[in-house]
Structures are given as structure tokens and as C-alpha cells.
Amino acid sequence: MLLKFTKMHGLGNDFVVVDAVSRKVFFNKQQIEKLSDRNWGIGFDQLLVVEPPTLPDMDFRYRIYNSDGSEVEHCGNGARCFAKFVLDRGLTDKRIINVETKRGVIQLRVMDDGLVTVDMGSPSFEPKDLPFTTDSSSSLYSINAGDNKYFITPVSVGNPHAVIKVDALLDEEVATVGALIECHERFPRNVNVGFMQVLNSAEINLRVYERGVGETQACGTGACAAVVAGIKHGWLSPKVTVHLRGGDLHIEWQGQGEPVLMTGPAAKVFEGQIYL
Ligand SMILES: N[C@@H](CCC[C@H](N)C(=O)O)C(=O)O
Numbered sequence: 001m002l003l004k005f006t007k008m009h010g011l012g013n014d015f016v017v018v019d020a021v022s023r024k025v026f027f028n029k030q031q032i033e034k035l036s037d038r039n040w041g042i043g044f045d046q047l048l049v050v051e052p053p054t055l056p057d058m059d060f061r062y063r064i065y066n067s068d069g070s071e072v073e074h075c076g077n078g079a080r081c082f083a084k085f086v087l088d089r090g091l092t093d094k095r096i097i098n099v100e101t102k103r104g105v106i107q108l109r110v111m112d113d114g115l116v117t118v119d120m121g122s123p124s125f126e127p128k129d130l131p132f133t134t135d136s137s138s139s140l141y142s143i144n145a146g147d148n149k150y151f152i153t154p155v156s157v158g159n160p161h162a163v164i165k166v167d168a169l170l171d172e173e174v175a176t177v178g179a180l181i182e183c184h185e186r187f188p189r190n191v192n193v194g195f196m197q198v199l200n201s202a203e204i205n206l207r208v209y210e211r212g213v214g215e216t217q218a219c220g221t222g223a224c225a226a227v228v229a230g231i232k233h234g235w236l237s238p239k240v241t242v243h244l245r246g247g248d249l250h251i252e253w254q255g256q257g258e259p260v261l262m263t264g265p266a267a268k269v270f271e272g273q274i275y276l
Pocket of ligand 1: 013045046066072073074075076077078159160192210211212213216218219220221222
């Protein structure tokens with residue numbers, strides 16, 4: 001079968017987006033792994049599949065697969081690309097789009113300047129929501145990775161994140177500690193690992209080692225997790241600019257029970273077809 005796809009990115013976090021509204025398409029793990037391979041396939045961090053909704057009042061259903069073939073709950077940069085994709089393709093003309101995800105319902109708002117704001121839902125610091133194994137109740141936990149101990153804040157923004165505050169962002173630390181914590185036994189479903197350097201109360205630098213992928217140029221849910229963790233600890237104010245390797249995201253969170261709002265760009269790179 002010949003599969004039509006669109007290659008997109010949100011700040012360098014790259015996606016293959018497939019329209020499964022006009023024509024039904026299903027993928028198995030092996031197909032996704034092959035398509036994601038940068039030598040043997042197209043190459044991407046996540047595969048995004050646009051499907052018809054299954055719930056009333058929803059515009060679409062949005063399915064997300066990491067490059068290792070695992071299906072996940074949420075993807076912030078992907079959500080912005082999703083909005084641009086359905087508009088560019090004429091699948092909708094709405095500028096406010098309600099979408100079903102594995103995480104629940106999210107709302108995408110396309111602004112006049114082309115930026116997209118995503119209502120990411122409200123975050124949770126409850127260990128069971130990630131899940132994260134612990135017998136204590138805190139918001140900062142120590143965890144061993146290799147020979148060292150790290151202080152992490154576990155946060156669910158629909159998908160699981162472990163946020164670590166660091167003084168400097170080091171290539172070696174992101175790669176090795178990221179990989180160790182991603183698959184740590186205390187995270188039974190694995191975890192995305194964010195390394196956050198606080199510059200001031202409204203600005204951070206962030207690198208994210210993503211579950212099922214490795215380090216990416218940017219991670220939207222990672223940016224949300226880092227900002228809410230920073231606000232919870234009193235390091236950050238409610239509106240923060242997050243500098244990622246691929247560019248900036250603007251994150252807003254007004255506190256417990258409120259949704260996290262993420263604003264940033266979405267870009268189309270090319271269209272193509274490939275044998276599945
Ligand atoms: N790149 C994403 C997150 C994708 C999912 C993540 N790797 C997971 O396994 O939860 C983003 O922009 O949020």
C-alpha cells in the first residue's frame with residue numbers, strides 16, 4: 001500500500017502526519033519503527049494519526065505514536081501541527097478545534113498570526129497518575145541514576161514527566177541520566193525526563209530526553225511539566241518563556257485545578273508517499 005503523509009515540525013520536534021479521516025489507515029509497531037528510521041524510512045520523533053471523532057461534540061480523534069512504536073497519551077508540539085494540518089488540508093475551517101486524545105479532550109486555538117495555543121488540561125503531581133512508585137508524599141523525590149542521586153519532580157500533564165532542576169545543561173548528563181531515568185524501575189510505564197535551568201522567574205532553558213525517542217529538539221508537554229514544577233516550587237511565575245534547542249514556547253499556568261496553556265508555532269516541511 002502507498003501511504004500519503006505530511007512531514008511537519010514544532011520547533012524541530014518532527015512528525016509524520018497521516019490523514020485517516022479520508023481513508024482508514026492502521027499501523028503496527030514494526031511499521032512505525034521502520035517509518036521512523038531516518039535511514040530506512042522517513043524519520044520522525046512521533047507519528048500523528050488524524051481520525052474521525054468517536055465522541056459527541058468532538059471535531060477529531062488524535063492518536064500519537066513514539067518512534068519506537070508505543071502509543072502515548074499526549075504530544076504538545078504535535079497538537080499544534082495537528083491544528084495546522086487539519087486546516088491546511090480543508091478537513092475543518094474552525095479556528096477552535098476540539099480533539100479527543102488518549103489523555104482526554106484538548107482544545108486547539110489557531111491565532112491570526114499562525115501560532116497555536118493549546119489548552120493542555122490540568123496537571124497532576126499525584127505519583128499514581130504517572131505512575132511513580134513511592135511510599136512518601138512530597139513534590140521532590142530523590143532517585144538514583146548511575147552513581148549519582150537526582151532530585152526529581154514527577155508531574156503528569158497527561159503523559160508522565162520527571163523534571164530535574166540543574167545549574168547547567170550538559171550533553172553527557174542529558175543523554176546518560178535521561179536514558180537511565182526514562183526506564184527507571186520506579187516509573188513502571190517509563191517517563192520523559194526534563195533538565196531545567198532557571199534563568200529568572202519568567203524564563204528557563206530546557207532539554208528533554210523523551211520516552212520512546214531519546215532527546216528531541218523540543219518537547220511541548222515537557223515544557224508544560226517543567227513550568228508547572230517550577231511554579232509549584234516557587235521558582236517561576238505564572239507566565240514563562242521556555243527556551244528549547246529548537247526555539248521558544250510560551251507557557252501559562254494559573255495554579256492548581258487550572259489548565260496549562262501552551263503557545264508556539266507549527267510548520268509543514270514536505271508531502272510525500274511511501275510504501276507501507
Ligand atoms: N514530543 C512531545 C511528547 C511526545 C510523547 C512523549 N515522548 C511520551 O512518551 O510521553 C511533545 O511535544 O509533547
